Amino acid sequence: MSSVKWLVESGCLKKVPSKYAYEKNPEDRISEDEETIPTIDYSLLTHGTPIQRFKVIQDLGNACQEWGFFMVINHGVPKKLRDEIINSTETFFNLTEEEKQEYRGNELLDPIKCGTSFNVRVDKPLMWRDYLKILVHPHFVSPHKPVGFSEVLQEYCKRSREVASELLKGISKSLELEENYITKRMEVEVGSQMFVANLYPPCPQPEIAMGLPPHSDYGLLTLLIQNHLGGLQVMHKGKWVPINPLPDSIIINIGDHMEILTNGKYKSVVHRAVVNGHGTRISIGTAHGPPLETIVSPAPELANLPPPAYRGIKFREYVELQQSSQLIGKSCLDRIRI
Numbered sequence: 001m002s003s004v005k006w007l008v009e010s011g012c013l014k015k016v017p018s019k020y021a022y023e024k025n026p027e028d029r030i031s032e033d034e035e036t037i038p039t040i041d042y043s044l045l046t047h048g049t050p051i052q053r054f055k056v057i058q059d060l061g062n063a064c065q066e067w068g069f070f071m072v073i074n075h076g077v078p079k080k081l082r083d084e085i086i087n088s089t090e091t092f093f094n095l096t097e098e099e100k101q102e103y104r105g106n107e108l109l110d111p112i113k114c115g116t117s118f119n120v121r122v123d124k125p126l127m128w129r130d131y132l133k134i135l136v137h138p139h140f141v142s143p144h145k146p147v148g149f150s151e152v153l154q155e156y157c158k159r160s161r162e163v164a165s166e167l168l169k170g171i172s173k174s175l176e177l178e179e180n181y182i183t184k185r186m187e188v189e190v191g192s193q194m195f196v197a198n199l200y201p202p203c204p205q206p207e208i209a210m211g212l213p214p215h216s217d218y219g220l221l222t223l224l225i226q227n228h229l230g231g232l233q234v235m236h237k238g239k240w241v242p243i244n245p246l247p248d249s250i251i252i253n254i255g256d257h258m259e260i261l262t263n264g265k266y267k268s269v270v271h272r273a274v275v276n277g278h279g280t281r282i283s284i285g286t287a288h289g290p291p292l293e294t295i296v297s298p299a300p301e302l303a304n305l306p307p308p309a310y311r312g313i314k315f316r317e318y319v320e321l322q323q324s325s326q327l328i329g330k331s332c333l334d335r336i337r338i
């Protein structure tokens, strides 16, 4: 299956080929309010006074409960590193189709996988998106091309793990649990981290194509950065809210495993990526979760009243289920609700 990038660059497309034609839900509403996702000042979480910390933990809890999405500012991941990971990812996608073939991957959880759409075996229609997914933790691997990619990838992923683990401490506190509760219970230090780069080439008819359809993410937390182009929309109170992140911020969202662990107190939220007609959008997510063999179930501290609402499932099994199915809202999580 050729990449969307190749399709766009190899001819002068005036129309979206029919296999990419995406029928939007006629009931979709785009929010026109100014309202957007909350902002969390990370530096107050890590270096604030006790009062500032108390307040930011409350804000974090509210953001998780009300939106499932927020932006973090003052996170300490240098702009240079964020630019470098976006630029080197772009350079990766600029390799020839033959060079990228090496990373096509045959198995669902091959540590390095490069491809198009979400899952070409089941997607109907195809998505206007190419991707590179790398399981970077606990065992770091990287494509050996382009030159320098591996070093930047390793550093960016390490810095994003640091941010994720501080946020998980704050989230534990917001649930009135001990600060290291989630990181310990989910063995986050030896947990899995998936790097997912999305490339959305310019689309001749953006209104009838989709970059990524409505879905929630697996894992505990996802960190997301993007180049200069927007496209992320978050479902909130029945409307799609377009996200325009503050400069230098990182977007964070709750994944399905946080919903399971908190017994539904913090819910994963459906989001999608729309495409545009003028330029190539790149977004880079890192999904943070437990080790693949860990069984995730509701924390007993949070699953007494109300009783457990999800059955326990091995992280690997859940990821395989999600990655092998069509991406449809929260359909994967629905399968393990009690």
Ligand SMILES: O=C(O)CCC(=O)C(=O)O
Residues within 6 Å of the ligand: 196, 198, 212, 217, 224, 231, 232, 271, 272, 273, 283, 285
């Ligand atoms: O490109 C985006 O803004 C969203 C990407 C996304 O939702 C994902 O990779 O799971």
Ligand SMILES: [Fe+2]
Residues within 6 Å of the ligand: 215, 216, 217, 271
């Ligand atoms: Fe996502």
